[in-house]
Amino acid sequence: MRIRFFYQLLISHISILILAFLILSLSFSQFVERYIFQNKVEELEAYGDQILTDLTLRLEGNEQFLAEYSQLLNTRHIKYILFNYEGKVIYPKLQSTPLIQLTEKEWTEISKGNKVSVKHDIKRFGQEVSLVAVPFMQGDRLGGGILLLSPITGTMNMIAQLNKFLLYTIVISLSASILISLVFSKSLIRRIKEIRNATSMISAGNYDVHVPESSIDEIGQLARDFNEMAGKIKESHEEIERLENRRRKFIADVSHEMRTPLTTISGLAEGIKNQLIPEDDIERGMVLIDREAKRLIRLVNENLDYEKIRSNQLKLDSVEINLSEVLEVVKEQLQMQALEKNNHILVICEAGITVIADYDRLIQILINIVKNSNQFTESGQIILKGLAEKKETIIEIEDTGIGIDPEEIESIWHRFYKADVSRTGESFGEFGIGLSIVKQLVQLHHGRIEVSSEKGKGTKFTIYFPKG
CATH class of the missing domain: 1.10.287.130 (Signal transduction histidine kinase, dimerisation/phosphotransfer (DHp) domain)
Structure with a gap:
């Protein structure tokens, strides 16, 4: 069964939120309950210690003293019972003298001189109470003690109210989270759909x-x-x-x-x-x-x-070559083809200029360019010039031919490109491959080649060979 990503995302968000809220609410409720009961027990223990201390210091008037304490504790909804070493109630006076309602385990602890506290008791006193039993020791023997009781019905109501508020908070927060998750999920799904639709368009050829x-x-x-x-x-x-x-x-x-x-x-x-x-x-x-x-x-x-x-x-076999001699060789090889079109090839280069290159490939580069210049020049001049710079050797091949349109200059390096298809029938340069080879060979020599041209006035090729 296929489940949409939107629902997967929404369910995962809601599940995480529900789990987080449940853990938070339970932890908070337990913490509050423990905190309230612990404070109540500590309060009862403090009153119990205080009453026993005052009783041991007073030699007479205990009844009056105990009655005053009863009035004071009643204002705090606390009751206390004094009992003797046998567990019989000695205050307040009752028609009968029942035993205090302590378990065997609790009585054992009191007999040892340990305090007993119960945070939440719902069985022995007809209502929910917190109780504390404080022993009074005479040497190593139990002389009696005091049992303090505090109803916790109000506390339990407060905790129940707190839990209700937590439940309301969870419901409201969860509703808001679902709404926010819904908005963000739809936004995320929309963006994913846009990418998916674009992918489909590409697969369709668009x-x-x-x-x-x-x-x-x-x-x-x-x-x-x-x-x-x-x-x-x-x-x-x-x-x-x-x-x-x-x-x-x-x-x-x-x-x-x-x-x-x-x-x-x-x-x-x-x-x-x-x-x-x-x-x-x-x-x-x-x-x-x-x-x-x-x-x-x-x-x-x-x-x-x-x-x-x-x-x-x-593979190139680069050596140091006399540039003037190379230009003369190119002139000699192409002189007859130039004369057929009434063109004149002129070499301008100092005798000491050298270039580092593969001899055969350098000849191939220059012949291809000069053939191209001769092809598009009629009754003109082709100038081969060599220059020496500090880091480069520069070769310029300039003609006075028909030139190249500015928008076609970058295209002349493409394979199969012919600037003038009407000249396909020439005896050289006719296939549009030569200049593409020229650029590749120059780049293999780590050099660069540039071309500038003006329609009707001629074209100039400039080749830069590094000296290093």
């Missing part, structure tokens, strides 16, 4: 959820943690969607790009095989096959490099 937060209790902290979790799930879901869209676009782009070289290679191979291409054009066809094959290899290598970096499988 990540745009938020539950009210507070810092007053653990539920509020849970709500805050839940909102943080929901936010991170939403970000992850959006990132997954972005990556999925890029993956689809990448597959479409790669399929499109691979179709052309594969078609070219297949057509030329088929023509050469079937002798459909003239002898004079075979060599040109082989060059075309070689170029298209290298284009496919470049695509595969870029993807392999990116995955190696992501899986932390790429």
Whole structure:
């Protein structure tokens, strides 16, 4: 059987309150009763001691003295009886001389010279009383004693009234506690339901959820943690969607790009095989096959490099490299491609500047950036500059090309991203992977890369390599 949390909480609160009130009321009632009876017994003992002391000091006029004491004690609703060593009543005078009503055990104690007190007696005197028996010893022998009685009917009525007030207090307090528990329990259940509903929304695919937060209790902290979790799930879901869209676009782009070289290679191979291409054009066809094959290899290598970096499988062999020589090597490798677009590559670097890096990966970084600059520059200039600072070596690659929109600058580092999809058919940089690899490689060197651009005026890449 399923019991709602609200009822579990309410029952537990009420049970604890009832138990606490019962223990408190019983303990208080017993304490008050013991306190009142103890005071009554101590009062009777004090009167008994005083009467016996006065009797031993007086040699005559005892009857007058005892009558005065009787009047005094009657005002306090106390009666006393004097008895001899045999237990016979000697005062007040009675028609007969009965024995005092003490049990054998009580008489034994008195015979030993010990006081006997009974806080609450309801059997021997026709009413509820407290009694005290004080012995009078003559040497080691019992000479008599005094028995004092005090009715406690009023005391019992007072205790009963007190218990009634305690009962009323318990009922009122319990009712108020139930009401307060009801209010707080409903508030708690409402907040839990909000988190539960939000959880259901997330499980249904709606990540745009938020539950009210507070810092007053653990539920509020849970709500805050839940909102943080929901936010991170939403970000992850959006990132997954972005990556999925890029993956689809990448597959479409790669399929499109691979179709052309594969078609070219297949057509030329088929023509050469079937002798459909003239002898004079075979060599040109082989060059075309070689170029298209290298284009496919470049695509595969870029993807392999990116995955190696992501899986932390790429190891660097960092050494001290002359920066001027590296920039000249990059210029020499890309000079022909730059001339095809009527671009000029310029190197500005002092001969003594060095950089600590992996030589092959540094070349890869610079070639990727220069290729990107050449791709988006027409009849312009690409400047490779090396600078030496106290703690860093700085490489600047600046072009006079078409530039990048400010809102697209951060996106150029994303895998599969292409700033200008109309240029997909270029012979290099066409797959949008190069700059993503560049940033990963720079970070592996514990460096950083920045880019600034102005639409229509050009783009500038700045790479910082630490000297340590």
